[in-house]
Amino acid sequence: MHYFNSTGWIARFTGTDTTMARAVDVDAWDEATGVALVVDPQLGRRRPVTDYPDFSHLGLADRVVAAVPGGGWRAYWKDEGPDGGPLAEQVLVWLITARGGATPVTVDVHGHVNDAESADRLISPGEE
Structure with missing residues (x-):
């Protein structure tokens, strides 16, 4: 299965006691730190992947x-x-x-x- 998105990257998360393992589109990159940003649907804004305790790694997606x-x-x-x-x-x-x-x-x-x-x-x- 292919993942398609505009940046060519996805963030993979292992899951926690309250969330499932998942792959999330990388939406942008923080200009100051270079860290990948994903949209947090709970907060309605972008967050660095490193803010999530279950962040595992970045993977390639197709553009x-x-x-x-x-x-x-x-x-x-x-x-x-x-x-x-x-x-x-x-x-x-x-x-x-x-x-x-x-x-x-x-x-x-x-x-x-x-x-x-x-x-x-x-x-x-x-x-x-």
């Missing part, structure tokens, strides 16, 4: 820099369809990341969108 049309590609799963059979979904868009990755995003028959990284394979336009 989406473009989205291009799916171009007729399909994602295929051999056992995710009805009754455990095959499933193919249209690639709606490709999310292009700052590091040059491309993540296919599919749309199902109900109009729901999701990344297709778990697909068993990608089928190019014109391929059966």
Whole structure:
């Protein structure tokens, strides 16, 4: 699973007796100290990650820099369809990341969108 955000970083927290382990988007960097800042939803403001007793480490996230049309590609799963059979979904868009990755995003028959990284394979336009 990819994490996408605007800074390219996430903060990982181990959890405490009252909070679960979690990954939180790094929202900005403190200009004076260089410490990563995350939004504290309880206080409604940014806080340094080092203010949290369960802060573990920073991890890389992907920054989406473009989205291009799916171009007729399909994602295929051999056992995710009805009754455990095959499933193919249209690639709606490709999310292009700052590091040059491309993540296919599919749309199902109900109009729901999701990344297709778990697909068993990608089928190019014109391929059966």
